[in-house]
Structure formats: structure tokens, C-alpha cells
Amino acid sequence: MSDSDIGDDEDEDAPITASNFEARSLALDAMAAREAQLDAQELQLVGQADVDEFEGAEDMDNDEEEVDAPEAVGAILPTAEEREDEKRVGGPEVHVVQKRMRECVRILKRWKVYGVKSGRARSEFLEQLVLDIANYYGYNVFLAEKLFQLFPVTEARSSEPYEAIEFFDANEVPRPVTIRTNSLRTRRRDLAQALINRGVNLEPIGKWTNVGLQVYESSVPIGATPEYLAGHYMLQAASSFLPVIALSPQPHERVLDMASSPGGKTTHMAALMQNTGIIFANDANKARTKSLTANVHRLGCKNVVVCSYDGREFPKVMGGFDRVLLDAPCSGTGVISKDASVKTNKTERDFTLLSHLQKQLILCGIDSVNPASRTGGYLVYSTCSVAVDENEAVVDYALRKRPNVHLVDTGLEFGRSGYTSYRGKSFHASVKLTRRFYPHVHNVDGFFVAKFKIMKRAKKEKGEDEVKQGVVMDEDGPQEEIRFDEMGDGQYIQEAKRRRLKARGLRVPPRSHAAGAAA
Amino acid sequence: MRPLTEDESKVAFEKLANYIGKNLVHLVDRQDEPHCFRLHKGRVYYVSEASMRLGISVARPNLVSLGTCLGKFNKSGKFKLHITSLDYLAPYAKYKVWIKPNGEMPFLYGNHVLKAHLGRITEDTPEHQGVVIYNMSDVPLGFGVTARSTVDTRKLDPTSIIVFHQADVGEYLRDEDTLF
Numbered sequence: 001m002s003d004s005d006i007g008d009d010e011d012e013d014a015p016i017t018a019s020n021f022e023a024r025s026l027a028l029d030a031m032a033a034r035e036a037q038l039d040a041q042e043l044q045l046v047g048q049a050d051v052d053e054f055e056g057a058e059d060m061d062n063d064e065e066e067v068d069a070p071e072a073v074g075a076i077l078p079t080a081e082e083r084e085d086e087k088r089v090g091g092p093e094v095h096v097v098q099k100r101m102r103e104c105v106r107i108l109k110r111w112k113v114y115g116v117k118s119g120r121a122r123s124e125f126l127e128q129l130v131l132d133i134a135n136y137y138g139y140n141v142f143l144a145e146k147l148f149q150l151f152p153v154t155e156a157r158s159s160e161p162y163e164a165i166e167f168f169d170a171n172e173v174p175r176p177v178t179i180r181t182n183s184l185r186t187r188r189r190d191l192a193q194a195l196i197n198r199g200v201n202l203e204p205i206g207k208w209t210n211v212g213l214q215v216y217e218s219s220v221p222i223g224a225t226p227e228y229l230a231g232h233y234m235l236q237a238a239s240s241f242l243p244v245i246a247l248s249p250q251p252h253e254r255v256l257d258m259a260s261s262p263g264g265k266t267t268h269m270a271a272l273m274q275n276t277g278i279i280f281a282n283d284a285n286k287a288r289t290k291s292l293t294a295n296v297h298r299l300g301c302k303n304v305v306v307c308s309y310d311g312r313e314f315p316k317v318m319g320g321f322d323r324v325l326l327d328a329p330c331s332g333t334g335v336i337s338k339d340a341s342v343k344t345n346k347t348e349r350d351f352t353l354l355s356h357l358q359k360q361l362i363l364c365g366i367d368s369v370n371p372a373s374r375t376g377g378y379l380v381y382s383t384c385s386v387a388v389d390e391n392e393a394v395v396d397y398a399l400r401k402r403p404n405v406h407l408v409d410t411g412l413e414f415g416r417s418g419y420t421s422y423r424g425k426s427f428h429a430s431v432k433l434t435r436r437f438y439p440h441v442h443n444v445d446g447f448f449v450a451k452f453k454i455m456k457r458a459k460k461e462k463g464e465d466e467v468k469q470g471v472v473m474d475e476d477g478p479q480e481e482i483r484f485d486e487m488g489d490g491q492y493i494q495e496a497k498r499r500r501l502k503a504r505g506l507r508v509p510p511r512s513h514a515a516g517a518a519a
Numbered sequence: 520m521r522p523l524t525e526d527e528s529k530v531a532f533e534k535l536a537n538y539i540g541k542n543l544v545h546l547v548d549r550q551d552e553p554h555c556f557r558l559h560k561g562r563v564y565y566v567s568e569a570s571m572r573l574g575i576s577v578a579r580p581n582l583v584s585l586g587t588c589l590g591k592f593n594k595s596g597k598f599k600l601h602i603t604s605l606d607y608l609a610p611y612a613k614y615k616v617w618i619k620p621n622g623e624m625p626f627l628y629g630n631h632v633l634k635a636h637l638g639r640i641t642e643d644t645p646e647h648q649g650v651v652i653y654n655m656s657d658v659p660l661g662f663g664v665t666a667r668s669t670v671d672t673r674k675l676d677p678t679s680i681i682v683f684h685q686a687d688v689g690e691y692l693r694d695e696d697t698l699f
Binding site: 194223224226227229230231232254278280286289290291292293294296297298300302303304305306307308309317318 | 577578
């Protein structure tokens, strides 16, 4: 090992040549071995640290071999009696749960090493882990499982933390306070200076926006300074910059914001359009339009018409928009750190109802866009949720329902691309152009952004359309042409005729006769 | 949404003229884009004609606001300017008052301007004249009516009122429910 160490030091940066590559590969092997050893030590340390609080595993601190003993690994899962006991005393103790979660994660991550020997099914560990997460972080089991499934269990290196756990941890911590400079009234540098003079400690959010400021600490309430009241800035989460940046409204356009309260995104759009063109800011809830109107006036947006319709009425009220922003009402699973009530009050039914509403809204939004628009013809769909059935599923639905629509790049530099397949559902391949944001990765609220381009509806002959569809379906080589088969279908035709007559209240001939005639 | 009647225009314009005087013509005849005054649910909106034409398609019960709200008519037919009109009053104001940093917060909480908080005042301001109030870094904070002329303020004691409070930007937070 020492030899290879020396070789390692010497050749670290030298180019690989025929003479040194053997030494190099030896060095790499040695390094891998050392890392494996470190991992093992780390595991042992974890086991040692926790053993005093966990009586059930005295044997764990002794040796790695013993940790790997099948009984020990299996013993992490509680037996049925233990669960009953836990239930009786009102749930297990926090440190027991914490410990068990960590163990489950460790085993699941290196299933081939630890898990296989345990003689328990992998699903048992998963189930227990979800239950413990629900218990530890205070979610209902349904939501804990839903969120847990977002992050696939992979055989990662044990030094890397487990992503789902990271996500749940990040939901416990508030996101940084951010403000958006109102470029209609002031400039970011001037605003920063004015606020620093009031005793606010702040810094630009990042390179991706030139109006955002992050507030670290403040000696004055940031929502009641004279600058705030005079409309120089808006208190706004960093994530809600994203859909507006993706939409990038241009001056002199006609823009619709379908669900706009409390107006952070609306006023951002007005600022980008420099108070030209027109923005229709809609919100279904009349009470919430008050704060929307107040913000629109405070920030000095003069091109905004505030109205209160159900978003689904929209192409009827008015259409022909150059751009549409649909920040859909959602379950709020991305903003749990802001509103913890989501943890317990969301059920399966809520998700079904919400995604149904979102699907209706997105179609209305698409229909409100003017496909002939010279400058635009875009729709941005966003939610503050991370659930797939509110995001990718809705986008996929829109793509299927409106053939004249396709996804385009959002223009956002960061974020993960959307799932193209998720738990047995597969979405359109272009869904990977959508963007997902996570609290534990990007330190913004959980968010989803998709940008659509709406094209003109192609005028096609009816027959042509059918033929085209046939070609798409036809994946396993050429198939027999599908045509009307009078012999085979006669029976069905008869049956349909009978039903039609029955519906009209007429007497119908007995079935045997009809069937016989068909034959 | 409808245009103002003759009487309504007279009342509203008189109120506006109290603050911006002859500059009112700049609001009525805009160089850049034709604007108009529209009445909707007792409130007067100042809006570009292009926006107004598109806004027509929104049904009356569903329309909440368009353009900038200048103020509202009360039941006895008087016109009250809202803080939202500050955007149009501030650039055209004839008489201005600047208040010191220690007077900012008291004014934003709805108090009158005291002499102790007075930073600067336009030289020849008469008594009972509409003025726009700025802080020392020239951010408009609201408007009010002078209690004394500039000359008379010199001899007053520090606790006496200089400007009667009419509206301030703090109302965006305090009166959000009643303002719109």
C-alpha cells in the first residue's frame, strides 16, 4: 500500500502513459480500498454512538461482522407485539424511531450487502421506513408514502445521505426570506442601499435573477418599511420568480394570469413589460382579489385589469392572449416548510380533485392563447407541489388532448428535468423539458415549471388524421389494414339498433331473432 | 364601468386640481397614450383607452379594478382621493413637503405632520393647500392639506400641526379591506 501511495503522490497530475498506467491503476485500487475501510469505520461509529439509547442492540457496537449478522439486521424491524405495544403507549419514542430510520436507510442502501442476509423482504423495510417517517415528521401515512416514492431507492454509497430523508428534513427548515425589486420604481442597487441603511442584511439571490435579494437578518419588519409601502419591493419566495422568468412576457403583449393572488407574479410580469400592453389578473376567490389589487396599486402597475372569474370560464370571457401564466391551485406539497398543515390534511381525494381541476384549467389556458401571436403563443404551467400527478401527469394530459401544443425549454438554468416515467406510468418524451425544484437541492420551495408553445391547429382531412394515428399505433412492423368488416360487426349493429329502439320506448324484436338474422 | 357625468367630473377634477393645479391638463390630454376616467362601483379609475376597451369584455360583477384607482364617490356625492392616486399626484404636485426620517413612521401610521418632523416645504405654500409628502430621499409617502402657510409655520412651536393627514402609503396595509 505504501508503494502505491508514493506512486500516487508522484503521478497525480502527470498524463497517463504506457509506463505509468499500471501504477496508476494500482493507486486507484488502493484508494477505493481505503475508502471502503473508512466507510466501514463510519458505520461502526454510528452504531457505537447510538447503542446506549437502544437496548435492543447491545451486540451492535462490537464488530462489523456482528452488525451484519442476519438476526441483528432482522431485529431492526419491530415484531407485531412490539408494534402493538408502541400503539398502546401512543407511538414509539422519538429516539427509537430515529435510530430505526437510520438503520433501515443503511440497509436499504446496501441491500446486497446487508439486506439479503436478513431473511426479511425488502418491502418490509420500506414499509417500516415510511411508517417511521410519517411518525417522526408528523405526516399522515398516505402523504409520507407519496413523497417518499418521489425519490427512488438506489444503491448509493453509504457516505451519501438518503435523498428522501433529506427532503423531509428540508421541509422542517424555513426557506430564506427573499424580496423582489420593483424595477418600475427603483433599481436593485438603490434598494439594497436603502435597506442596508435601515439595518437589513441582504445579498443578491443568485446569478439567475437581477431583481432578487435574499434577506439574512433584519432589525426592522421587512414587510412594513417605508420602501415596502412605497412599492419599491415585493416580499416573494425565490421559487415564484421562476414561472415568470420562464414566461418572459414582452412589452406590448396581452397576458393572462389565471390564478394570480396575491399578485407577486402579476406585478413581476408588469415590471418585465414596463407597464405596457395589458395583463388580465384573474383570481377565482373574490376575497383574495383585495390583496391582489392592493399589491398591483402599491407597486404602480398601470396595465393590469383585475377580474374575478372561475379560471375555467376563460376562453369564453376573453381569448387571444399572447402569453398565459397558469400557476395552478395545488396541494402545496412543495411549501410544507411554510404551511405545515399540509402534512396532515391532504388525502388521496384531495389529490384527485386537484389534478382534475388542474387538467381543466390547463386546457382552458391553452385555448385562451392566440396561436397566431407574432411575439408569443406561450403558456407556462407551474405548481408549488412536487407530486407527479399534479405536474407531469397534467402536462402529459394537455399534450395528449391538444395536438397543436408542444413543450419547449423553460429557459431556466437550474432545476431537475421532469420524470418521463414514474411508477409504471410513462409520459411523453418531451416532458423531460419541464423543470422540478426541490427544497433540499436548490434551497427554494418545491416547485414545478413547464412551458408550452401553442401552434396553429393544422387543418386536416378527417380520413388523413385517422391514417396518421394508425401509423403511430403501428409499432411492431406493418399490420393488416383496419377496415369495416360488415360480417363481423353485423351483430353489434343489430344490438345497437335494438338499444336505440328501446330507448325511444318502442317494442323491439326478440334477441334470438336478431342474432339469427345477423348470422 | 361608465364615463363620468358632467357633475361627477367637475367634483373629481376640483379635488385633483387642489393638488396638481393646472397640471391636470397633463392627465386629461396625455401626449403618449390617450387615457380616460371611468366610474366602476363608485370608484374612479384612470386607465389607458386600450386597456379600457379590453376591460369592457369583463362583466360588471366580475370586474374588480382596472388601471389606477384615483378615489371614490361617497354616498353624498363628495369625491375622496385614495392613496392609490399618489402615482399621478406626485409627479405633477405644485406644493411639496419633505419630512425628516424620524417623522416617517408617525406619518405612515396615519398621524398629522408636526413642525418638529418638517424637513423642507415649498416656499410659497398657502394655507389649506393640498400637498404631497415626501421623505428626505424623495420617495412620495402620501398627501395632506397644509394647516398654515409657509410664512406662518416659522413662528409655530415644534408640536403644532403643519399638514393635516389625508392619505399615506401605510393604508395599503391598514385599510386593504376597505380600500378596494
